[in-house]
Amino acid sequence: MHKKFNVITLIIGTLLLTSCGAYFNQPITIEKARLGEGSEVTRILEELVPPVEPVVVGVYKFRDQTGQYKPTETGNTFSTAVTQGATTILIKALEDSKWFVPIERENLSNLLNERNIIRSTRKEYRKNKNPNEPQLPPLLYAGIILEGGIVSYDSNIITGGLGARYFGVGGSTQYRQDRITVYLRAVSTSSGKILKTVYVSKTILSQALDASFFRYVKFKRLLEAETGFTKNEPAQLAVAEAIEKAVSSLIIEGIEDKLWSAKGEEKTVNDMIISYNKEKSEAQNTALYNRYFKERRTKTSVFVKGGTSLISGDLKSPELGYDVKVGARWYLNPYFNINGSFNKFTLINQKSFSKGFNAIELNAEITVLPFEKLSPFFFAGAGMVNDDDFEKNLFKFQYGGGIEYMISDKIGASLGATHNLMLNDELDGIVQGKRDDQYFNFNLGINWYFGTPVKRKKIK
Numbered sequence: 013m014h015k016k017f018n019v020i021t022l023i024i025g026t027l028l029l030t031s032c033g034a035y036f037n038q039p040i041t042i043e044k045a046r047l048g049e050g051s052e053v054t055r056i057l058e059e060l061v062p063p064v065e066p067v068v069v070g071v072y073k074f075r076d077q078t079g080q081y082k083p084t085e086t087g088n089t090f091s092t093a094v095t096q097g098a099t100t101i102l103i104k105a106l107e108d109s110k111w112f113v114p115i116e117r118e119n120l121s122n123l124l125n126e127r128n129i130i131r132s133t134r135k136e137y138r139k140n141k142n143p144n145e146p147q148l149p150p151l152l153y154a155g156i157i158l159e160g161g162i163v164s165y166d167s168n169i170i171t172g173g174l175g176a177r178y179f180g181v182g183g184s185t186q187y188r189q190d191r192i193t194v195y196l197r198a199v200s201t202s203s204g205k206i207l208k209t210v211y212v213s214k215t216i217l218s219q220a221l222d223a224s225f226f227r228y229v230k231f232k233r234l235l236e237a238e239t240g241f242t243k244n245e246p247a248q249l250a251v252a253e254a255i256e257k258a259v260s261s262l263i264i265e266g267i268e269d270k271l272w273s274a275k276g277e278e279k280t281v282n283d284m285i286i287s288y289n290k291e292k293s294e295a296q297n298t299a300l301y302n303r304y305f306k307e308r309r310t311k312t313s314v315f316v317k318g319g320t321s322l323i324s325g326d327l328k329s330p331e332l333g334y335d336v337k338v339g340a341r342w343y344l345n346p347y348f349n350i351n352g353s354f355n356k357f358t359l360i361n362q363k364s365f366s367k368g369f370n371a372i373e374l375n376a377e378i379t380v381l382p383f384e385k386l387s388p389f390f391f392a393g394a395g396m397v398n399d400d401d402f403e404k405n406l407f408k409f410q411y412g413g414g415i416e417y418m419i420s421d422k423i424g425a426s427l428g429a430t431h432n433l434m435l436n437d438e439l440d441g442i443v444q445g446k447r448d449d450q451y452f453n454f455n456l457g458i459n460w461y462f463g464t465p466v467k468r469k470k471i472k
Contacts, residue, residue: 054253057105057108063110064273064275069106070117074196076095081093106259115153153201155202156200158196158198161194162192163195164192167190181225183224184221188218192251195209207271218245220240222240225238261288306384309379311343312463313343319456320335323359335357337353347379348377351377356370357369365440367400371396389415395408406434408433411431415427422462424459425459426457430453433448436449
């Protein structure tokens with residue numbers, strides 16, 4: 013019984029602790045109205061360096077261009093997937109930045125109608141009482157118009173979950189990720205030229221977690237318990253964060269292109285631009301699902317590997333021996349390299365055979381995902397094996413593969429295996445049967461890279 017309750021505690025505890033913040037802050041009372049939430053991007057937008065002079069901008073319509081309806085388990089509803097008030101969110105972001113003076117253009121007809129009412133009222137007032145009543149001042153006009161909108165809403169780009177159940181005790185978790193995309197462009201009202209376009213995407217996460225207990229604890233005594241919660245990231249906050257990020261990007265790229273000027277120290281402005289360009293470079297090298305593509309491996313590298321060897325020959329009961337390898341690689345392009353190595357190893361059959369060997373190998377190797385941290389690799393080649401007494405010189409072919417993880421820009425760790433096919437049956441000193449001798453190497457390795465990374469543009 014004690015072990016069973018340990019299992020129960022482990023399963024339920026693991027599930028709850030993964031999102032304990034949401035679980036232990038469940039709403040049990042009516043909440044009062046509160047000011048709208050901000051985000052990390054809101055703080056960044058508000059802390060940007062100030063402008064020399066704010067830019068007057070007009071926003072006619074920044075709308076949802078997706079036409080996407082909210083998805084449900086049974087289909088779609090007539091509710092839209094994203095907010096229809098994106099124009100208001102954009103104007104709020106422009107105000108928060110202090111870089112722009114937004115003017116009313118979304119409901120311009122209402123504004124003009126109200127100004128006509130003011131004019132007619134003042135005309136009557138001027139005629140009857142005060143002929144010196146001042147004229148209504150003219151409207152501000154925009155030097156720049158901001159256009160664009162929410163161009164896509166992709167639902168269920170990633171879905172998944174995890175669950176376990178043991179003797180009526182279990183739990184599960186599910187998640188779903190959606191994605192919205194926002195484009196924002198600045199257009200010159202004097203020439204119609206598009207000055208700058210920026211593009212921002214934001215994911216929307218939904219999570220569900222539950223744990224249950226269903227068990228007969230005693231004759232005619234059933235214990236049943238359930239707990240859980242679902243957490244959905246508000247789509248409106250995701251839209252607001254994406255729009256705020258687009259506004260801050262537009263400001264920084266405009267400073268860099270000298271569309272407008274910042275009031276501050278030159279070093280502060282330059283540091284802001286450098287930080288943004290670094291973020292932009294990482295974003296351009298990051299594919300969907302946060303796969304970060306980077307030029308990582310250099311033209312030349314050296315490696316050291318250690319592990320075990322195992323013979324498959326004419327004798328029974330093979331045992332593991334040691335295996336040490338050193339070598340170097342030369343990359344012709346990010347995907348393909350030639351490598352050579354020297355290998356010292358032992359081959360052992362229990363109570364029958366034990367001997368040390370040396371091998372020289374030359375391989376052609378393919379790195380499957382050269383721009384990611386974790387990549388499989390495969391190789392094949394030929395080599396020569398001789399024993400420690402240098403009495404035998406045997407030729408062989410080898411092939412193998414493994415995975416490599418880039419710990420840093422200059423160091424990678426690898427795990428691999430090699431299958432070595434001898435061209436004769438003399439490796440273990442016994443010639444019998446129809447099959448030539450073989451042996452395997454299993455190793456862990458460290459790779460050191462030197463120089464600059466091989467560029468992606470060099471791939472034909």
